[in-house]
Amino acid sequence: MSESKRLFFALELPGEIQQQIVRWRAAHFPDDAGRPVAAANLHLTLAFLGEISAEKQRALIAMAGCIRQPGFTLHLDDAGQWLRSRVVWLGSRQTPRGLLQLANMLRAQAARSGCYQSPQPFHPHITLLRDTRHAVPIPSPGFRWTIPVETFALYESQFIRGRTRYTALSRWTLTDDKEQG
Numbered sequence: 314m315s316e317s318k319r320l321f322f323a324l325e326l327p328g329e330i331q332q333q334i335v336r337w338r339a340a341h342f343p344d345d346a347g348r349p350v351a352a353a354n355l356h357l358t359l360a361f362l363g364e365i366s367a368e369k370q371r372a373l374i375a376m377a378g379c380i381r382q383p384g385f386t387l388h389l390d391d392a393g394q395w396l397r398s399r400v401v402w403l404g405s406r407q408t409p410r411g412l413l414q415l416a417n418m419l420r421a422q423a424a425r426s427g428c429y430q431s432p433q434p435f436h437p438h439i440t441l442l443r444d445t446r447h448a449v450p451i452p453s454p455g456f457r458w459t460i461p462v463e464t465f466a467l468y469e470s471q472f473i474r475g476r477t478r479y480t481a482l483s484r485w486t487l488t489d490d491k492e493q494g
Contacts, residue, residue, distance in 0.1 A: 317366050319470040322359040322377070322419045324387070324412075325481065326439070330458050331355045334389075334403065338441050341452040347401060347442030354479050357387075357412075357439050359465060360419040362428045369428050370467075374483050376422045377467060384463040384487040385411030389439065392451050399445045402438035412437055415465060415487070463487055 326334070331352040338349060365373065391406045405412075416435050442449075466481040 317364040318370065320362040320365045320370065320373070320482075321468050321470065322362070322423075323466060323468050323479075324357040324359065324460075324462055325464065325466055325484075326355050326357070326460065328352075330460060333458065334439070334441070337456060342401065342442065342449060346449045347399070347445035349442055350440050351476075354477065355439055355441075356468070356479065357437055359416040360423050362423055365428055369426060370482075372426050373423060373428060374467065376426065377419065377465075377483070377485055380415070380418055380485065380487075382411060382415055382418070382487050384461060385409045387412060387460045387462050389458040389460065390454065390456065392441070392456075394445060394449060394451060396445075396448060399443065400440050401442040401445055401449060401451075403441050404436070404438040408437055409462075411462070411487075419465075 334355060335349075335352045362373070387409055388405050388407070389403050391404045392402065393404070394401045413435070416437070420435070464484050464486050466484045468479045469482055471478050471480065
């Protein structure tokens with residue numbers, strides 16, 4: 314019997330931007346605001362898949378390899394807090410159309426494969442803090458990171474020695490259809 318893995322599709326953030334966000338978070342949120350997400354774990358989830366068998370993982374990898382979409386630019390220029398889920402997040406005031414298209418394609422294909430079960434609407438964000446126990450002041454607008462998005466990845470989430478680790482299992486390049494001919 315094959316072992317299942319906890320998987321999700323996501324956009325990776327460049328290491329330099331992960332570090333800039335961590336420094337910005339440290340400067341704008343008090344130490345007791347919540348549990349900070351490690352720099353290496355900062356990402357934007359496109360589709361959470363949950364526990365997936367090796368067979369379904371292979372099907373998801375094949376499906377993701379068929380996606381043909383141009384890259385796009387993501388601007389991280391918004392932040393907020395979801396009190397119910399106790400999360401402080403970083404996002405975009407205007408979600409790029411390419412991001413919505415990519416997430417919708419991945420979610421639809423995963424659902425057809427019997428892998429995607431989340432009823433939650435897609436709200437693209439990067440989780441900065443978890444387990445916030447109270448409302449925290451959100452920094453005023455004026456911050457902005459610009460990220461050219463040229464790839465997406467399938468990640469495995471593992472809880473090892475009291476810490477969550479995300480490992481990219483496969484990556485795909487977003488390409489313009491004109492280049493495919």
